[in-house]
Amino acid sequence: MKIIAVDDNKANCKLLSLYISRWGYQSEVYCDSEEAYEAIENIQEPVLVLMDWMLPKMTGLEIVKRIRARRPEFPIYFIMLTARSSKDDLVEGLDSGANDYVTKPFDSQELKSRVESGVRILRLEKRLIDREQELKKTNQELKQSLQIIEDDVQAGKKIQFKLLPENKKVFSHYEFSHYLKPSLFLSGDFLNYFQIDHDNVGFYFIDVAGHGASSSFVTVLVNSFITNYLDKYRLENVRTILSPPDLFDKLNSMLLDENLEKHLTIFYGIINLTQNLLTFSNAGQVPYPVITENNSAHFLETRDLPLGLIDETEHTEERINLADDMCLYLFSDGILEIIDKDSLEEKSEALLSLVDHNISLLDMRDKIHLDKHSNPPDDLTFMRVKRLNN
Numbered sequence: 001m002k003i004i005a006v007d008d009n010k011a012n013c014k015l016l017s018l019y020i021s022r023w024g025y026q027s028e029v030y031c032d033s034e035e036a037y038e039a040i041e042n043i044q045e046p047v048l049v050l051m052d053w054m055l056p057k058m059t060g061l062e063i064v065k066r067i068r069a070r071r072p073e074f075p076i077y078f079i080m081l082t083a084r085s086s087k088d089d090l091v092e093g094l095d096s097g098a099n100d101y102v103t104k105p106f107d108s109q110e111l112k113s114r115v116e117s118g119v120r121i122l123r124l125e126k127r128l129i130d131r132e133q134e135l136k137k138t139n140q141e142l143k144q145s146l147q148i149i150e151d152d153v154q155a156g157k158k159i160q161f162k163l164l165p166e167n168k169k170v171f172s173h174y175e176f177s178h179y180l181k182p183s184l185f186l187s188g189d190f191l192n193y194f195q196i197d198h199d200n201v202g203f204y205f206i207d208v209a210g211h212g213a214s215s216s217f218v219t220v221l222v223n224s225f226i227t228n229y230l231d232k233y234r235l236e237n238v239r240t241i242l243s244p245p246d247l248f249d250k251l252n253s254m255l256l257d258e259n260l261e262k263h264l265t266i267f268y269g270i271i272n273l274t275q276n277l278l279t280f281s282n283a284g285q286v287p288y289p290v291i292t293e294n295n296s297a298h299f300l301e302t303r304d305l306p307l308g309l310i311d312e313t314e315h316t317e318e319r320i321n322l323a324d325d326m327c328l329y330l331f332s333d334g335i336l337e338i339i340d341k342d343s344l345e346e347k348s349e350a351l352l353s354l355v356d357h358n359i360s361l362l363d364m365r366d367k368i369h370l371d372k373h374s375n376p377p378d379d380l381t382f383m384r385v386k387r388l389n390n
Contacts (some may be wrong), residue, residue: 053082188215244281
């Protein structure tokens with residue numbers, strides 16, 4: 001850091017320059033008050049100034065007053081050096097804008113301590129200024145980014161929908177279909193289904209807390225994360241994709257490590273096509289999935305926590321055999337906003353009564369009169385997995 005010393009006595013200037021250099025700082029000395037004033041007025045970095053009070057042409061006190069008037073916010077730390085030691089002189093110096101006051105003849109150790117105290121304050125002020133500039137820059141960048149998001153939000157919607165799987169996709173004797181209606185242009189809900197290997201099909205259904213752009217970005221991240229483990233299985237035989245609890249552990253760690261400040265609920269299932277066996281875990285997905293078989297419907301109830309909330313969570317793995325006439329329905333919690341009932345229990349019972357055996361998603365939309373909700377209060381997503389007759 002630079003320290004400027006101003007004294008009309010050349011011997012004092014040399015002595016101050018020697019002290020400053022010995023203390024490990026860059027020194028700049030002036031014997032002329034007008035030259036000193038011009039230098040201080042144009043300085044661009046925080047600076048500490050050792051200012052003699054009694055100077056020809058312009059007193060040290062006048063320099064301090066003028067600099068404070070012209071550059072009130074700029075970090076300059078003035079230490080007045082003077083033989084004037086009365087209380088009134090001290091008050092006048094501090095009132096004029098000086099930060100500290102050392103009487104002549106001064107002790108070098110005392111002056112060093114005052115200088116180090118001033119340097120600490122200047123460094124703190126510089127950090128605050130740098131931080132403020134960073135925040136201003138970041139804020140400007142955020143404004144630009146938000147403008148880009150607003151301009152491109154329709155394009156973002158198209159991209160997100162492009163990531164969705166083919167509707168009414170058939171894997172062997174199981175048909176997967178879906179419907180997604182975002183409350184905003186971009187959705188915090190997402191789903192996918194995919195062939196894992198010859199015997200297994202995987203599918204997931206996620207609901208990120210909130211909705212809109214920030215939540216939709218998390219859905220893209222999760223989709224990429226799960227796809228990565230699918231590739232690891234195919235290329236390296238890493239079997240995480242075949243274990244819902246293991247996949248949830250990895251995903252939970254990723255969400256916390258990335259510090260996204262977002263949590264999500266997710267249902268992940270694996271259907272073994274030869275055994276007609278469903279293996280699944282559910283991390284907080286509500287309402288519970290509904291399965292119909294033998295002309296009856298019931299919830300697949302599990303009570304595990306959502307992901308992205310705490311470090312260590314336990315996830316249970318469930319297995320059920322799938323009947324010949326089974327259908328599995330998954331709904332985001334947006335459907336509970338649509339159902340006109342008071343309590344969650346009443347809404348869940350109404351949902352269960354809506355799910356007739358083999359009802360299509362189109363018929364389901366008609367049943368809840370979705371056409372009356374052009375702007376639903378929350379993202380609304382359905383998925384159906386239907387076992388086809390051989």
